[in-house]
Amino acid sequence: MAPTPSPLAVAVDLGGTHLRAALFTAEGAMLSRTRVRTEAERGPDAVIERIADVVREVMGTAPGQAIMGVGVTAPGPVDEKRGVVASPPNLPGWADVPLAERLQALLGLPVFLGNDANLAALGEYRYGAGKGLDDIIYITVSTGIGGGIISNGRLLTGAHGMAAEIGHMPIVPDGPLCGCGQRGHLEALASGPNIAREAEAALKRGWPSLLANHDGPLTAVEVVQAAQQGDATARHVLARAGHYLGVGIALLVHVFNPQRIIVGGGVSNAGDFLLEPARQSARDHVMKPYRDTFDIVPAALGDDAGLYGAGALVFDTCSAG
Ligand SMILES: [Zn+2]
Structure with a gap:
């Protein structure tokens, strides 16, 4: 049998x-x-x-x-x-x-x-880019920014199941308005809609770009495509979002001491146009002993x-x- x-x-x-x-x-x-x-x-x-x-x-x-x-x-x-x-x-x-x-x-x-x-x-931790590690942080960057934290092999849920609202960490006091009504949150600085808005602002300032003759509102997907085609303005806008993402990661690194930060969500299709500035900025904002304790990698399981x-x-x- x-x-x-x-x-x-x-x-x-x-x-x-x-x-x-x-x-x-x-x-x-x-x-x-x-x-x-x-x-x-x-x-x-x-x-x-x-x-x-x-x-x-x-x-x-x-x-x-x-x-x-x-x-x-x-x-x-x-x-x-x-x-x-x-x-x-x-x-x-x-x-x-x-x-x-x-x-x-x-x-x-x-x-x-x-x-x-x-x-x-939990999925990335068990079967994806975090497999084999005990301490990881997952950040999804798309229309909003969210995340999840695995600490010592356990998913942190918090007292009310509200832990790891990474997108609403304050990054720039009195910064741009967030969808939640507060100001300067990571989501208001590095999410897809923010990237699209920043690109539109750059075009209005007359920066040269493949997107210059674009009709209607821009999307983050179009900014990523332009960056992949070599557009310096699109790359600058993604680098700016990556910079703020790195500041958020530096905050998390000091609190949770993760081995790996995994970045997923639609905007992560920008790859190193987003992640390399995030790595640089995270490194610039952590205390020296933390610098080589973590890495920042793309998610493995997608949707x-x-x-x-x-x-x-x-x-x-x-x-x-
Ligand atoms: Zn917010």
């Missing part, structure tokens, strides 16, 4: 546009995956039914196999202990939805919930980091309990 295969985990990534699910082994092998539109406009009840459907779909690819549980990554803020999704801006009508409990009732399986940036950190983390959450929680 063949040995009984070890139980699997289902991971779900609940996004405002797409709903994704995947089936994982404890070793982090993704056995199958699926993606549908979230149809968030239909409200929480319909979305919860759709989540149950995608979970059943990926489970159906391994019939008869034991499933340990379901991990769900959701946009923050999330109450991880109670399994409640608070009120994500991209999920209209969601307010304190007890997602874990509702899914558990539909599926008859244990369901665990985590914040998207925290679970992306799938959260899915991998949601899978890891199931195995971690079940083996701890």
Whole structure:
């Protein structure tokens, strides 16, 4: 008789546009995956039914196999202990939805919930660019800036599940206005929209650029593309964002003493146009003994980091309990 295969985990990534699910082994092998539109406009009840459907779909690819549980990554803020999704801006009508409990009732399986940036950190730590290390910090730079911290092999969640809001660390007192209403936060200095805004300001000042004849508002993706084509203005704008990112990293290095900082999210496609200035600035802003204690690397799992983390959450929680 063949040995009984070890139980699997289902991971779900609940996004405002797409709903994704995947089936994982404890070793982090993704056995199958699926993606549908979230149809968030239909409200929480319909979305919860759709989540149950995608979970059943990926489970159906391994019939008869034991499933340990379901991990769900959701946009923050999330109450991880109670399994409640608070009120994500991209999920209209969601307010304190007890997602874990509702899914558990539909599926008859244990369901665990985590914040998207925290679970992306867990995914990179367990199966990606942080594999084999105990102390890493993951930073996602896209429309916003978020992150997750693994300290001594454990994901830091904080007293209220609100730890590691890296994008809202104050970097420049009285600096530019942040989306949260405060000033000078990292997100207001280095996120995608800030990069686009800075590029537009440079064009208005008459700096020469491939983007000069651009119609309509710029995006960070276009700035990154221009930098890759050799555009000095685009490179300068990305270097400025990288500089502030490095200041934020220097703060984190003094507090958490990580071995590695992993940078993901859409803007990280800028590669060394963002990361090299960040490395330089982080080095310039830390005390000497810290200089060679950490490195700054691109993420390895891309958009799938959260899915991998949601899978890891199931195995971690079940083996701890
Ligand atoms: Zn802020």
